[in-house]
Amino acid sequence: MIVFVRYNLGPGVAVELQEESSVAELKEMVGTQQGVQPERLRVLFAGRELQSCSTLQGCDLPEQSTVHVVLPSPASSSSQLLLLQERLSRGREQEQDSLTRLDLSSSRLLSTSSGLAVVLEDGQTDGGATEMEEAQQPAAPRGVRSCSTFFVYCKSCRSINPGKLRVRCRGCRQTTLTLSRGPSCWDDVLLPARIHGVCQSEGCHSNEAEFYMKCASHPTSEEDSSVALDLLMTNTRDVPCIACTDVMEVVLVFQCSERHVVCLDCFRGYSQTRLNERQFVYDQDIGYSLPCAAGCDNSLIKEVHHFRVLGEDQYERYLRYGAEECVLALGGLLCPSPGCGAGLLPPDGSRRVECDRRLGCGFVFCRQCREADHQGECAAARDPPTGAASSGFVVEAAASLRGRWDQASLLCIKESTKPCPQCSIPVERNGGCMHMHCPRCGADWCWLCGVAWNRDCMGNHWFG
DSSP, rough: OOOEEEEETTTOOOEEOOOOOOHHHHHHHHHHHHTOOOOGOOETTTTEOOOTOOOOOOTTTOOTTTEEEEOOOHHHHHHHHHHHHHHHTTTTSOOOGGGGOOOOGGGGSSOTTTSSOOOSSOOOOOOOOOOTTTOOOOOOOOOOOOOOOEEEEEEETEEEEEEEEEEETTOOOOOOEEEEOOOOOHHHHHHHOOOEEEEEEETTTBEEEEEEEESSSSOOOOOOOOOEEEEEEOTTTTTOOTTOOOOOSEEEESSTTTOOEEEEEHHHHHHHHHHHTOOOOTTTTTTTOOTTOOSSSSSSOSSSGGGGGGGGGHHHHHHHHHHHHHHHHHTTTOOOOTOOOOEEOOOTOEEEEETTTSSSSSOOETTTSSSBBSSSSSOOOOOOOOOOHHHHHOOOHHHHHHHHHHHHHHHHHHEEEEEEETTOEEEEEESSSSSSTTTTTEEEETTOOOOOOHHHHHHOOTTT
16 A cells, blocks of 8 residues: 655655554654654554554555654653643543544534534533443444444535545644544534644644545545535435435435435435525525425525535536525526526616626516517516425425434433433433432432432432
């Protein structure tokens, strides 16, 4: 395999190695070339330091990846020592999961007021404890396959492809940052300053992590980045599409309260139908978007690059549609000549309108009836477009009930958790006594009574 090695932020040098090669062998090779003791070198990739005993294959290092080999300064070594002590004090001796193995799909739930996800299941606090636990991590929902899946719109490929998550220092924008913890939800990835670490670049004092996405379908440079499509995911739970009821490998999961699932073919048909009917919904922060295909409230798609599923030609038409709607909102009109449709802002009160030849076709028409310019009364005004409900894309009620991503897990949460009486987060009782300890606020309370733990609880129903 070919790996690009950058020593102390120098230029990337292509090195051919075996997948079975160890990180120690890579250090030995670089140390020999640079005249440095190999044990002093550190190999960094995707926000973590690679251990000498690990193999390149075991580190999830894709072909033609770029790794940083750094010779830490005394100052950075001290900072890393403090970071290690912080991890140990939190009881996090184990190395964080690789960014290539993360599955953030469970965190993409009902949106908050900021328009991003909140953590309801498998979410972690800064201390690394899951909010839905007492002392042990809850088991993954039955039938859920653990996998690493991201999807992006690649500007180079001009298509939707599998993606890979990467991290860099927000200050110097170098990929030499080692993370204090890995991301546990999409908020950690999309919102700034959620996760910190230690930058190994000489002279950089920033500690903020900046996550970004890259296309996994072809080798990319460090400058290449793609748009994260956080609603697309692998259908690990085999949920049927709410439209065609088929179980497809890749689906879009709407960010509505029901978490409805739609396959990409049906989402394309849904978007195409709404575009033909000019029924996209305008939001001042998002632009023109669509809600859940089942009609759920507060479910607008917030990243409009998801509509790249339409293909290049139809996506360009979607962009023109947005521009046309803006013209109409300003009191303008569109040229009625077939194949033109240029946006025009004619003077008020003028019935004769001429399409600007710099923008359109030069057609001269009547403002009232949209026919060619004429004298006298209009023969018949054209019927304005109606807002009739669509008949081209229908979601049946039974299919809508079956096609919900989180139904099984939400039922499990309801049955196996109770809200903390002090801070109201769901806490799971995973066997043992009735004495509960909230991982967020630290409150001690009784599972049966739902009140602060006291002598009566201790004596009467410690064990139920």
